[in-house]
Amino acid sequence: MHNLCIDVKNLNKHFGEHHAVKDFSLQVAKGEIYGFLGPNGSGKTTSIRMMCGLITPDSGEGSCLDMDIFTQREEIKRNIGYMTQYFSMWGSLTIRENLLFIARLYSLDQPKARVERALSELGLTSRQHQLAKVLSGGWKQRMALAACMLHEPVLLFLDEPTAGVDPKARREFWQMLHQLSDRGISILVSTHYMDEAERCHKVAYLSYGRLLANGTIPSIIAAQNLITVRTSGAGLTALESQLQRLPEIEQTVIFGNQLYITSTDEAKLKATLFAFTQKGYEFCQVDTNLEDAFTYLMKSDCEKN
Numbered sequence: 001m002h003n004l005c006i007d008v009k010n011l012n013k014h015f016g017e018h019h020a021v022k023d024f025s026l027q028v029a030k031g032e033i034y035g036f037l038g039p040n041g042s043g044k045t046t047s048i049r050m051m052c053g054l055i056t057p058d059s060g061e062g063s064c065l066d067m068d069i070f071t072q073r074e075e076i077k078r079n080i081g082y083m084t085q086y087f088s089m090w091g092s093l094t095i096r097e098n099l100l101f102i103a104r105l106y107s108l109d110q111p112k113a114r115v116e117r118a119l120s121e122l123g124l125t126s127r128q129h130q131l132a133k134v135l136s137g138g139w140k141q142r143m144a145l146a147a148c149m150l151h152e153p154v155l156l157f158l159d160e161p162t163a164g165v166d167p168k169a170r171r172e173f174w175q176m177l178h179q180l181s182d183r184g185i186s187i188l189v190s191t192h193y194m195d196e197a198e199r200c201h202k203v204a205y206l207s208y209g210r211l212l213a214n215g216t217i218p219s220i221i222a223a224q225n226l227i228t229v230r231t232s233g234a235g236l237t238a239l240e241s242q243l244q245r246l247p248e249i250e251q252t253v254i255f256g257n258q259l260y261i262t263s264t265d266e267a268k269l270k271a272t273l274f275a276f277t278q279k280g281y282e283f284c285q286v287d288t289n290l291e292d293a294f295t296y297l298m299k300s301d302c303e304k305n
Ligand SMILES: Nc1ncnc2c1ncn2[C@@H]1O[C@H](COP(=O)(O)OP(=O)(O)OP(=O)(O)O)[C@@H](O)[C@H]1O
Pocket: 015, 018, 020, 038, 039, 040, 041, 042, 043, 044, 045, 046, 047
């Protein structure tokens, strides 16, 4: 008996000449919220679709909910929920009518009871009679999540579920994801938002079809061995362009009136910055964050390839 809901190894997928996913391996424990990040076109959706039985990998092996991703795709689909940002709904039906329609479309038993439960679990009961077309982005996403939970899946694949949704609605959506995870439901969720990545138990980062890092956020940040310092003052953009030319500087970024500088070489960085302290800048060391780590990973991967 193991506690994995996803266990895949060396999955590959080509679309014509394009090698979209390269030797992708991942293990997700039951009940975990696993974040999936990477630039546009890095292969997140393709990997998700291979793991949940929607498309067949060209090679590799693996299981989802202990079912083989090559030979038991139909069984997998019956036991998982899959939600994308582009879900279909009927605008002129209410939330409740939409859910009932879907429950009947999939011939689920006791459709009314299922709809009641989904409405209540996702905080939709008070809005059940609202037409879908008048709902804000956040409530539409919530309805979509309710729809993909009608058959009570134990594993959810959510592909950019909060794209374009406002911060308050995203926060509420994530509160729900944590409640589902507390109930033992496993969730694999792709996102471009760093604050959402930080809400996951673990994250995976893909670039150009390859998995560059995965694990807990502190472990991913620590593995890059980066040092980050912050400064403020006049002429930050000029300072930034001077620093960007130096080989010991990996990356720089300005947030408001503060410049963040990241390097892999602490001694060289300190020596370099000493010259700028003569010009009145003060530098203080800060924690390297996940975005710094991902940016560095992507840059080093581009340089290698
Ligand atoms: N059915 C398909 N036919 C041809 N090419 C495809 C197909 N699906 C995906 N691709 C290509 O495979 C690559 C990976 O796409 P994928 O959608 O998996 O990336 P992604 O990381 O999910 O991107 P995004 O963040 O933009 O959603 C892209 O270059 C894409 O154009």
